[in-house]
Amino acid sequence: MLTFGTGNKAVAMAARDAKPVVVAAYPITPQTEIVEEIANFVTDGTLAARYIPVESEHSSMAACIGAAATGVRTFTATSSHGLVYMCEMLHMSAGARLPIVMANANRALGPGWNIGAEHSDSMSMRDTGWLQVYVSTVQEAYDATMMAFRIAEHTDVLLPVMINLDGFLLTHITQTFETVEPDDFIPPTATPHAIDIKNPGGYGTLTPGNVHFKFRYDIERGMRASIPVIEETEAEFARRFGREYHLYEEYRCEDAEVVIIAMGTLGKEMEVAVDILRDEGVAAGAVRMRWFRPFIVPDLDGKDVVVIDREYSFGYGGILAGELQAKSGCRPFSVIAGLGGQEVTYDDIAEFVRIRRPGTEHWFGVDD
Amino acid sequence: MAIPDEEFLLKTTSACAGCPSSLILRYVTKAAGADTVLVIPACCTSVIQGVYPTTAMNIPVYNVAFASAAAVASGMSEAFRAEGRKTNVICYAGDGGTIDIGIQALSGALERGTDFLYICYDNEAYSNTGMQRSGATPLGAMTTTTPGGKKDHKKDLDAIVAAHNPVYQATACAAYPQDLYNKVEKALSIPGPKFMHILAPCPPGWRFPSEKTIEMGKLAVKTGLWVLYEREGGKLTITGASKAAMKKRIPVEDYLSVQGRFRKITAEETAEVQKTVEDMIARLQREADGIC
Ligand SMILES: Cc1ncc(C[n+]2csc(CCOP(=O)(O)OP(=O)(O)O)c2C)c(N)n1
Ligand code: SF4
Numbered sequence: 238m239l240t241f242g243t244g245n246k247a248v249a250m251a252a253r254d255a256k257p258v259v260v261a262a263y264p265i266t267p268q269t270e271i272v273e274e275i276a277n278f279v280t281d282g283t284l285a286a287r288y289i290p291v292e293s294e295h296s297s298m299a300a301c302i303g304a305a306a307t308g309v310r311t312f313t314a315t316s317s318h319g320l321v322y323m324c325e326m327l328h329m330s331a332g333a334r335l336p337i338v339m340a341n342a343n344r345a346l347g348p349g350w351n352i353g354a355e356h357s358d359s360m361s362m363r364d365t366g367w368l369q370v371y372v373s374t375v376q377e378a379y380d381a382t383m384m385a386f387r388i389a390e391h392t393d394v395l396l397p398v399m400i401n402l403d404g405f406l407l408t409h410i411t412q413t414f415e416t417v418e419p420d421d422f423i424p425p426t427a428t429p430h431a432i433d434i435k436n437p438g439g440y441g442t443l444t445p446g447n448v449h450f451k452f453r454y455d456i457e458r459g460m461r462a463s464i465p466v467i468e469e470t471e472a473e474f475a476r477r478f479g480r481e482y483h484l485y486e487e488y489r490c491e492d493a494e495v496v497i498i499a500m501g502t503l504g505k506e507m508e509v510a511v512d513i514l515r516d517e518g519v520a521a522g523a524v525r526m527r528w529f530r531p532f533i534v535p536d537l538d539g540k541d542v543v544v545i546d547r548e549y550s551f552g553y554g555g556i557l558a559g560e561l562q563a564k565s566g567c568r569p570f571s572v573i574a575g576l577g578g579q580e581v582t583y584d585d586i587a588e589f590v591r592i593r594r595p596g597t598e599h600w601f602g603v604d605d
Numbered sequence: 606m607a608i609p610d611e612e613f614l615l616k617t618t619s620a621c622a623g624c625p626s627s628l629i630l631r632y633v634t635k636a637a638g639a640d641t642v643l644v645i646p647a648c649c650t651s652v653i654q655g656v657y658p659t660t661a662m663n664i665p666v667y668n669v670a671f672a673s674a675a676a677v678a679s680g681m682s683e684a685f686r687a688e689g690r691k692t693n694v695i696c697y698a699g700d701g702g703t704i705d706i707g708i709q710a711l712s713g714a715l716e717r718g719t720d721f722l723y724i725c726y727d728n729e730a731y732s733n734t735g736m737q738r739s740g741a742t743p744l745g746a747m748t749t750t751t752p753g754g755k756k757d758h759k760k761d762l763d764a765i766v767a768a769h770n771p772v773y774q775a776t777a778c779a780a781y782p783q784d785l786y787n788k789v790e791k792a793l794s795i796p797g798p799k800f801m802h803i804l805a806p807c808p809p810g811w812r813f814p815s816e817k818t819i820e821m822g823k824l825a826v827k828t829g830l831w832v833l834y835e836r837e838g839g840k841l842t843i844t845g846a847s848k849a850a851m852k853k854r855i856p857v858e859d860y861l862s863v864q865g866r867f868r869k870i871t872a873e874e875t876a877e878v879q880k881t882v883e884d885m886i887a888r889l890q891r892e893a894d895g896i897c
């Protein structure tokens with residue numbers, strides 16, 4: 238059904254259509270609209286879920302863990318301080334192999350208080366064992382949320398999935414989008430290790446060093462297995478609903494000599510920058526990284542690479558640039574831009590390409 | 606009510622000799638029966654169950670983060686009820702996991718009307734990590750972080766819980782298993798949020814010989830330092846051995862002097878403990894008489 242609304246609304250509607258049994262909710266800007274919309278769906282009966290209005294984000298993830306442990310579908314949403322406040326529980330949920338789905342509205346961390354878009358929140362949770370996908374349009378927010386349930390619950394994966402959407406730049410902009418009737422696109426939840434009263438025993442008991450690493454390695458196996466599951470899910474989604482997605486999206490890359498790489502809404506903005514540069518005769522292309530965990534590296538051989546990071550790892554550098562460099566051997570021009578909602582236009586992005594110096598770092602607004 | 610022979614806590618625990626936490630857990634699980642899931646935050650009971658791949662528990666046990674037990678139980682209970690299942694969800698948490706780091710989650714779960722039973726077994730310290738003070742450590746008690754004796758009073762957890770008006774609230778003590786058993790059984794027969802606070806005299810933490818756990822629990826009740834009661838529908842009833850203690854008590858010195866942890870308690874502090882007991886008894890008696 239064609240409709241229109243914000244990124245937040247699209248996420249809420251996708252969660253509604255995926256029919257979770259338990260939703261835990263705690264408000265934080267700019268995500269709040271998601272849990273408010275779901276409260277409306279539960280109240281008016283369009284979603285037959287248990288809605289748990291918890292008292293903190295630590296508890297929202299805890300409640301999702303308790304529910305998912307029984308083998309039911311669960312959903313929650315958060316942002317920024319809420320996400321880092323639940324850090325412990327992110328590790329617990331992934332480690333317990335619970336297919337929880339959560340939307341995160343990417344927002345800066347204080348101090349000072351800033352509610353603008355930034356990826357520092359989700360990036361600082363990158364090693365928790367959660368899959369992370371970054372979206373760029375309202376339609377993609379809907380579609381990625383829908384697909385997240387199928388991917389998380391796939392028995393080869395059984396890991397939680399975080400859908401990341403830029404605060405305000407996507408959570409609060411209105412676009413038309415199409416909802417779908419998932420039917421059996423998302424099979425019934427069948428968590429093999431769901432609590433079974435007839436099969437008593439301990440979950441998460443003391444686990445000594447001679448076996449602990451096996452469980453950790455098993456998380457990595459799930460992460461690696463998620464790559465074909467994501468590809469197969471995206472292909473099936475395209476077959477059924479007509480919209481195509483890939484692990485990363487390439488734009489005019491075939492003959493490109495320089496590629497710009499970014500995630501989230503900047504990943505759309507840079508397509509316009511590529512067009513401008515092409516008009517100037519520069520063979521530019523763009524790669525929008527969608528999945529950050531698992532991390533899949535595009536082929537960057539022989540190309541100049543400009544990476545835009547909307548976060549920073551203090552004492553190290555831009556996180557996406559660093560990971561791409563480590564995995565592909567490229568020497569990126571690492572641009573730090575868009576922190577806390579700092580405005581970055583397509584003209585700015587085109588300029589990053591013009592001034593690029595491979596192997597160096599450029600803080601937009603600082604190094605001018 | 607007869608206590609069944611069936612055991613859900615098997616004989617392979619790694620608890621200390623004379624451990625009150627495992628004793629209490631044994632009666633709790635007997636009262637709860639097989640259709641029960643325990644939610645256990647980090648505490649001695651995480652250790653008591655044994656080491657993977659073995660377990661001493663004969664019902665499903667979900668081990669969770671220190672601050673999260675009540676919130677995990679909220680999610681679990683909602684999920685079971687959504688699926689039409691009556692499975693008991695019981696949090697079994699220490700005093701630190703309840704009174705300190707877990708109090709926010711507990712408060713939220715009680716307020717939300719979660720259908721569960723939250724049990725705080727109170728050994729009055731962080732025992733898992735080696736006997737540091739908690740908000741439940743009493744005045745004058747030495748712990749590894751109060752080497753000179755604690756200068757603050759025990760937090761009144763029961764008053765905090767009572768302010769949430771749970772459908773059922775009770776105290777119990779490891780030394781009185783029948784009273785404890787009856788209360789767990791009753792609690793689980795009522796839908797909604799239930800809470801039990803159970804005194805757990807811990808030999809290594811309180812510094813008394815391991816064969817004296819029961820004796821220590823009885824002294825706590827006979828001095829009036831610990832009062833057995835239940836509160837249901839706003840009505841408080843004194844139960845078991847505390848009925849006699851409400852009228853006639855032995856002095857608190859008889860309890861304090863037999864535990865190494867009170868070695869440094871001063872005469873003024875002892876008098877203060879005695880006064881706290883008298884005030885609490887008077888307050889509970891008034892409530893039991895319906896005068897409050
Ligand atoms: C967030 C967090 N902080 C600290 C710890 C370490 N820790 C584990 S158990 C424990 C003490 C538990 O005390 P209590 O709840 O009274 O239970 P007991 O050990 O006395 O049975 C502590 C501090 C932890 N597991 N998690
Ligand atoms: S320290 Fe105390 S509560 Fe913990 S296992 Fe030992 S006796 Fe039991």
Ligand SMILES: [Mg+2]
Nearest residue numbers: 699700730732
């Ligand atoms: Mg304790």
